[in-house]
Amino acid sequence: MSMIGTATNSSPYLAAPAAATIENGKNHFVTLGENGVSLxxxxxxxxxILLPDTEDKVAAGESVTVQIKDRTLVQVGAAVTAGDPLASDANGCAVKAAAEKFIVGYAMESATAADQIIHIQITKSGFVPKAG
Incomplete structure (x- = not known):
């Protein structure tokens, strides 16, 4: 794994190996673990979030570039409204964050259906508190 940019780690990008094969992962949320990046x-x-130019199929061990901060594009898994806090669904797509889900960022525009691509401001705001 390496940071792309200055030694002070101010780069919004991270290069790391895919932990396993990733298919159709562009604009999807990813996690970083001991073996690399996974949806x-x-x-x-x-x-x-994997960059928009990510290959349609990335083999385990191949390098991918992840945007880790600032504003970028994300694929939604359901309709969202501008300003919604966004979390990952089971497929790495953005959905409105619910209780006990990690807020990755905030929708900068609305989407009316799944599979649309929207702008997100990555904030990594922590988990939504449990209701009640």
């Missing part, structure tokens, strides 16, 4: 699961504490 995020529902509510997971995602490290960032």
């Amino acid at each position: 995020a699961t529902e509510g997971a504490a995602a490290a960032g």
Whole structure:
């Protein structure tokens, strides 16, 4: 794993190997673990989002670039409204964050259906508190 940019780690990008084969992962949330990057699961504490130029199929061990901060594009798994806190669904797509799910960022625009691509401001705001 290496940071792309200065030694002070101010880069918004992280290069790391894919932990396993990733298919159709561009604009999806990912987590970072001991073996590399994996598509995020529902509510997971995602490290960032795979870039739009990510190959359709990435083999385990191949390098991928993850945007870990600032504004970028993300694929939604359901309709969202501008300003919604966003979390990962089971497929690494953005959905409105619910209780006990990790807020990866905030929707900068609305989407009316799943599979649309929208702008997100990555904030990594922690987990939504449990209701009640």
